[in-house]
Amino acid sequence: MITSTTEQLAYEVAPANSPAFPLSQWYVAALSSELKDKPLGRTLLNKPVVLFRTGDGQVAALEDRCCHRALPLSDGTLEATGLRCGYHGLLFNQAGKCVEIPGQNKIPSKAKVPAYHVKERDHIIWIWFGADATTEPDCAPPEYKVHSSGRYVFDGDVYHYDAPYQLIHDNLMDLSHLGYVHLKTIGGNASIHMNAEMKVESEGNTVRVVRHMPNSVPPPTYTAVYPFKGNVDRWQEIEFHVSHLLIWTGAVDVDTDAIDDPERGGFHMRGFHGVTPETDTTSHYFWTMATNPVSDPEAIKAKVIEQTILTFDEDKIIIEAQYKNMCRFGQKPMIDIHVDVGANRARRIIEQLKSS
Ligand code: FES
Ligand SMILES: [Fe+2]
Secondary structure (H helix, E strand, O other), rough: OOEEOOOOOOOOOOOOOOOOOOEEEEEEEHHHHHHHHOEEEEOOOOEEEEEEEOOOEEEEEEEOOOOOOOOOHHEEEOOOOOOOOOOOOOOEOOOOOEEEEEOOOEEEOEEEOOEEEEEEOEEEEEEOOOOOOOOOOOOOOOOOOOOOOOEEOOOOEEEEEEOOOOHHHHHHHHHHHHHHHHOOOOOOOOOHHOOOOEEEEOOOOEEEEEEEEEOOOHHHHHHHOOOOOOOOEEEEEEEEEEEEEEEEEEEEOOOOOOOOOOOOOEEEEEEEEEEEEOOOOOOEEEEEOOOOOOOHHHHHHHHHHHHHHHHHHHHHHHHHHHHHHHHHOOOOOOOOOOHHHHHHHHOOOOHHHHOO
């Protein structure tokens, strides 16, 4: 357990019988751009899954194991009506039912593989496992209008982390690290970040952290893509959801638009961060970055994405080094400081959902 004055228990070790993550949630399984003409094998929440599109473009997710001789189905090939195993050619439909056995007329009723709930929405593919195979989703997957509004251009990628998913949550909930980890990109002066006004609010299973940095020097990424006149009023709005975080950062020229006006102008970076456990100790990080280009959308998007990749590479190095050291030292106490409030609230939400 960490020693803390205000927000305790966030790092308390979960009971041995508790799952490593909440199960009844929509998690990101893939970005839409990843699913094209090949099946995609990916372990999600300790389950090996194969994701694919059917001939009409619908997404499907099956257990990644052929029920004949256990070859991964992700080694197979796509056809208009389903996924064909790459060993003896059994063909499976979207629901996991075998619909063809080459050279054999009768298809046994047991010839099927488990199928998972999967839905595509706003360029993101979501999966729901539930506490067991009979649990149905109790809500639709989250929407993300930034991808579909037409106001923004965006791109993204998937990173694999040798670290548990909550270390990525911690990192995204606490952007004070920008002044130390991201000096060359989205950072800037460290003391501005450490002394930013911060407001933390919770509602249900979400936590919102808002940080304002008025009259600050724009960081390198900002000046590379937007014609700021001098100092800027900067904002960071972080919204934690159990399976993903939405982070809206940006800046306007000093004393122009109000930085809490939803219609404010200036330069925006709107990040979608899907954090999906792969196993208890490894994770998938699905990110997209959207921006509002003032000119030449493709060139601005390319520049913002290039800077985002540099930034997220910096985070990956820190988080994996952190986890390696945590393993080396084992369960030693950690302290809390003022920047940890939002991350600790997120940890408590996860703890409650794991045991509910
Ligand atoms: S292992 Fe899949 S068809 Fe034989
Ligand atoms: Fe970071």
